[in-house]
Amino acid sequence: MPRIRPFRRGDEAALAQICLRTADAGGDATGIFDDDRIWAEIFVLPYVARHPEFAFVIETDDGRVAGYIVGAPDTAAFETWFRDEWWPERGAAWPRPEVERSRQDGTLLYAYGRGPGAEPYGAGYPAHLHIDLLPELQGQGWGRRLVDALVEALRAADVSGLHLVAAVENTGALAFYTRLGFTPLPSHEGVQAFGRAL
DSSP: OOEEEEOOTTOHHHHHHHHHHHTBTTBOOTTTSSSTHHHHHHHTHHHHHHOGGGEEEEEOTTSOEEEEEEEESOHHHHHHHIIIIIHHHHGGGSOOOSSOOSHHHHHHHHHHHOOTTSSGGGTTSOEEEEEEEOGGGTTTTHHHHHHHHHHHHHHHTTOOEEEEEEETTOHHHHHHHHHTTOEEEOOOTTEEEEEEEO
């Protein structure tokens, strides 16, 4: 039976693959961008680099990592670090687009625009998360268990609230978060934000 364990160094390649295979509103994003590495460099690898203590994985019986949750306890501080330290080094491989002509351009513009205060949800819900599971683990309660593991770690660190943002096309995720006690928050076009007091 699969099990949840803390992230450990060496899991990064598996997390990058899971991120890629679930980045298209829960579906496989392979080939959508010119460089598949972009997804993980924005949405999972910075979290395990900065806050490995708030990262948990699901390991299968055969030793594969097939799901993860990552979090940042203080969104403003994390976004400052992402802007000032992570992205200048990592983002150098992908110059800032002048205009948004493609989905890749939009994602890169998002990465270049990250910083404290870029998203309003951190005031009431200072932590945020990203969670992804391969299809083989979906619908079996593993997502709920991952969220529970992260919530427990955040509570132990005296974090008062948690938020996340999901694509509106990812209807399964939208239903999942409300079942876990997350409240929908006012959101930008194309996304739905959720918050949960801890």
